[in-house]
Amino acid sequence: MTPDTVTTTDAPPRFYDLDEHEHPEGGNTMLGFWIYLMSDCLIFAILFACFAVLGGNYAAGPSPRDLFDLPLVAVNTAMLLFSSITYGFAMLAMQAGRSGLTRLWLAVTVVFGLAFLSIELHEFAGMIEIGATPQRSAFLSAFFTLVGTHGLHVTFGVIWIVTMIVQVGRRGLIAANQRRLMCLSLFWHFLDIIWIGVFTFVYLMGMLR
Amino acid sequence: MSEDVHHAPGGAAHGSLRDYLIGFFLSVVLTAIPFWLVMARPLDAGPTAALIVGFAVVQIVVHMIYFLHMNARSEGGWTMIALIFTLIVVAIALSGSMWVMHHLDTNMMPRGHDASSLP
Numbered sequence: 555m556t557p558d559t560v561t562t563t564d565a566p567p568r569f570y571d572l573d574e575h576e577h578p579e580g581g582n583t584m585l586g587f588w589i590y591l592m593s594d595c596l597i598f599a600i601l602f603a604c605f606a607v608l609g610g611n612y613a614a615g616p617s618p619r620d621l622f623d624l625p626l627v628a629v630n631t632a633m634l635l636f637s638s639i640t641y642g643f644a645m646l647a648m649q650a651g652r653s654g655l656t657r658l659w660l661a662v663t664v665v666f667g668l669a670f671l672s673i674e675l676h677e678f679a680g681m682i683e684i685g686a687t688p689q690r691s692a693f694l695s696a697f698f699t700l701v702g703t704h705g706l707h708v709t710f711g712v713i714w715i716v717t718m719i720v721q722v723g724r725r726g727l728i729a730a731n732q733r734r735l736m737c738l739s740l741f742w743h744f745l746d747i748i749w750i751g752v753f754t755f756v757y758l759m760g761m762l763r
Numbered sequence: 764m765s766e767d768v769h770h771a772p773g774g775a776a777h778g779s780l781r782d783y784l785i786g787f788f789l790s791v792v793l794t795a796i797p798f799w800l801v802m803a804r805p806l807d808a809g810p811t812a813a814l815i816v817g818f819a820v821v822q823i824v825v826h827m828i829y830f831l832h833m834n835a836r837s838e839g840g841w842t843m844i845a846l847i848f849t850l851i852v853v854a855i856a857l858s859g860s861m862w863v864m865h866h867l868d869t870n871m872m873p874r875g876h877d878a879s880s881l882p
Contacts, residue, residue, distance in 0.1 A: 584843075592849040599853040602861040612882045628798050635790055638830055642783035649777055743830040747823050753794075754819035758801045762808045 587737040591744050594707075598748050599628035602705055605696040605756060610763065616759030621656045621686055623677070627757045629742045631671045634708075637666035638746045639671050645739050656735075660719050663742070666713040674705050697756065700751065704752055713739055778832050786829025793822040 642657035678698070683685075688698040718738060721731055797815035800806065810873070827833045835843045 585841055588838070588842045589845055592845050595849050596852060596856070599856050603857050606857070607864040621767050628794075631794055631798075635787070635794065638790075638826075639783060639787040642778060642787075642830060645778065645785070646780055653818065695818050708803050740831060743826060746830070747826050750794075750819050750822050750826070754797065754815055758797055759812060761801050762812050 555727060557685060558696065561654070563622065566620060571629045572667050580730065584736060584740075586642060587740060591740060593685070594744070595748075598700075598703070598751070601696075601700040602751060604614075605700050608692040608696040609760070611692035611754075613693075615691040616686045618757070621681055621755050622760055624761065626754055630670055630677075631667050631753050633670040634746050634749050635672065637670065638743055640666060641739060641742050645735065646648065648727055648732060648735055651727060653722050655721050656727065657722055660715050664712055664715050664719070667708055671708055671712070674701070678702075687761060700756065701752060702749055704745065707748070711738070711742055713747060714741070778829065782832070786825055789825045789829070790822055794817050831863050834839065 567648050640662045643665060644656050647655035647659055680696075686694055688695045715738065718735055719733070723732070725731055797818045800811050800814055804811070833842065833846070837843075
């Protein structure tokens with residue numbers, strides 16, 4: 555210590571608590587992830603608003619009645635709903651501490667997620683084949699943007715689930731993995747909620763227009 | 764920090780098997796009815812639209828309760844506050860967009876695409 559730092563006053567020393575308080579690791583993760591989901595919700599809200607405004611502008615092109623195949627959409631909805639319940643079973647297995655069973659249910663969830671994506675891509679391919687591309691009309695631009703963004707989220711969800719199957723396989727159900735699985739649970743069920751809006755406002759309302 | 768093994772205190776609630784099964788059963792019913800209403804068309808377009816929107820809202824609430832395990836107490840109420848804030852923003856964005864664009868269409872467009880909007 556150099557001499558010029560020595561204080562000559564008699565005042566009692568003051569202490570400032572500048573250090574970070576100790577937070578339990580991951581204590582804020584769930585709330586933080588929830589706030590991310592809420593911001594994601596805003597993205598979808600704006601895409602829904604776009605679709606609501608532009609959804610009737612067919613530019614003399616195909617309308618929902620010409621394009622949508624409701625039985626196929628119903629099957630797709632069932633796939634996503636099944637994947638939700640199987641993810642729920644994975645969470646129950648996680649709470650019971652059974653890592654093998656957790657991975658099995660996660661794998662089943664991946665299968666349903668991939669089935670959903672395949673059916674959606676099949677639908678998109680069929681539409682593009684007959685010329686109903688995003689460039690065709692404002693309705694189709696809004697449709698592909700909204701449904702495509704949801705599909706992209708499901709794609710990343712599937713990648714995340716596969717990652718967690720590997721993670722749980724290598725590290726087991728440690729606290730960090732449990733936290734990740736709970737975030738993924740929120741994400742996956744959130745996507746199912748968005749899909750309720752999609753099939754109601756895009757597909758079912760589209761057929762009523 | 765042995766508490767770390769458990770989840771954040773007051774954090775996300777756990778579901779039970781019963782919760783998931785009730786949620787799944789309700790979701791299947793609440794999905795099947797709107798699809799049936801539109802595919803079989805037992806009603807006119809207006810009441811059908813109102814009904815399927817109603818079913819969608821109920822199903823979203825069911826998912827939030829039984830799959831997302833939402834309640835007013837998790838994370839000390841902050842998840843609920845964030846949700847309510849988001850819902851307010853979403854409601855303003857959605858209703859505002861549709862309101863503004865509807866008036867723009869009505870006032871600016873020389874004519875609609877279909878004959879029903881002609882004088």
